[in-house]
Amino acid sequence: MLTAEQDAVIYAAIHADPTIESFARVGNDSEVAARLNSQTVTVYRRISTGQVRLWSAVRGLRQKLEDLAINGTNGKQSMALVFCDAMQSGDSHFELLPEVLAMIDRMVTDGVFTADDKANLLARAAEQIGLAESLVGQAVTIDDIGRILYVDRPNGKIPKVI
Amino acid sequence: MALPDYIRVTQGTAIVWGEAGASGVTATCSLDALANGAARQGASVDLGSSFARRYAVYLHVETGTAPTAGTTVDAYLICSRNNTDWPAKVTGSDGSYTLGTSDANLKQAGPPVISLIATNDSNTVLIQPPVIWEPAGRYVTCIIDNNLGQAFRDETTATDNGSRLILVPLPDTSEDT
Numbered sequence: 001m002l003t004a005e006q007d008a009v010i011y012a013a014i015h016a017d018p019t020i021e022s023f024a025r026v027g028n029d030s031e032v033a034a035r036l037n038s039q040t041v042t043v044y045r046r047i048s049t050g051q052v053r054l055w056s057a058v059r060g061l062r063q064k065l066e067d068l069a070i071n072g073t074n075g076k077q078s079m080a081l082v083f084c085d086a087m088q089s090g091d092s093h094f095e096l097l098p099e100v101l102a103m104i105d106r107m108v109t110d111g112v113f114t115a116d117d118k119a120n121l122l123a124r125a126a127e128q129i130g131l132a133e134s135l136v137g138q139a140v141t142i143d144d145i146g147r148i149l150y151v152d153r154p155n156g157k158i159p160k161v162i
Numbered sequence: 163m164a165l166p167d168y169i170r171v172t173q174g175t176a177i178v179w180g181e182a183g184a185s186g187v188t189a190t191c192s193l194d195a196l197a198n199g200a201a202r203q204g205a206s207v208d209l210g211s212s213f214a215r216r217y218a219v220y221l222h223v224e225t226g227t228a229p230t231a232g233t234t235v236d237a238y239l240i241c242s243r244n245n246t247d248w249p250a251k252v253t254g255s256d257g258s259y260t261l262g263t264s265d266a267n268l269k270q271a272g273p274p275v276i277s278l279i280a281t282n283d284s285n286t287v288l289i290q291p292p293v294i295w296e297p298a299g300r301y302v303t304c305i306i307d308n309n310l311g312q313a314f315r316d317e318t319t320a321t322d323n324g325s326r327l328i329l330v331p332l333p334d335t336s337e338d339t
Binding site: 027033146149155157 | 192194195196197198199200201202226227229230233257258259309311312313316
């Protein structure tokens with residue numbers, strides 16, 4: 001069950017999208033839930049370390065990263081080590097935390113990666129999730145929608161369209 | 163005095179909850195445009211000082227947008243001995259019904275007497291086959307809980323809405339041949 005705070009976030013999301021709001025207005029809660037759970041949002045949450053190794057090989061970046069990990073300057077060494085550690089670790093996945101995504105952008109700015117290198121890496125990590133999951137970390141149910149929209153429905157009824 | 167040869171069942175006059183003023187309605191339970199996840203309670207009905215032991219309960223629900231097949235509308239019948247002391251926080255008057263945290267109010271009403279299992283039909287009066295119910299008190303009211311994922315049909319004229327909960331007394335009669 002969602003918390004009151006999560007309910008408020010979903011309520012705002014429903015009213016921020018004219019199409020979803022139009023379904024809510026006529027009481028079509030199943031379609032509201034379906035739209036909020038439809039996998040339309042691309043996120044980059046994690047990538048397998050195997051994909052990182054493959055990416056570095058395909059893009060010809062492995063040696064470059066290892067050199068920077070030894071001799072890099074101006075923070076490049078630290079950032080290169082992050083990628084080298086990921087490739088060499090026994091972990092199955094590498095978390096693409098916001099700090100890591102910022103590092104990738106910085107590596108592009110510094111000319112270590114090209115924009116295509118970045119796009120290739122992120123494409124390997126891309127996941128499609130629902131708007132609800134992207135906002136509150138989980139899908140919503142039809143029951144959730146009925147509860148969340150109750151405030152818009154005086155006496156539990158959908159408002160008459162005049 | 164001779165013993166009766168047969169005990170037969172007759173069909174009495176129906177008690178019909180629905181929109182006030184709608185065709186056939188005898189007790190108000192305003193069901194037009196009832197939202198998904200919301201419930202409605204009806205006006206109480208006096209079954210009389212002597213009432214039938216068994217009643218047939220019919221549930222009719224008029225859909226608007228077609229619901230997903232298999233979703234339900236659940237109807238509860240609540241009895242009171244004096245039309246004042248009502249369980250499950252019903253009031254005996256037509257109005258919105260607060261389900262309560264985790265549906266606690268509704269759970270106090272006990273299991274539903276009848277559940278309509280929806281088919282995927284829009285703008286249609288869906289009818290569940292009747293069940294037999296025995297009242298536990300003279301006064302009775304209903305709760306209708308919409309779990310269709312869709313609102314009931316929102317008629318331009320609310321009294322055109324075909325949603326009804328129907329209670330038909332089935333009194334026993336004795337017969338001598």
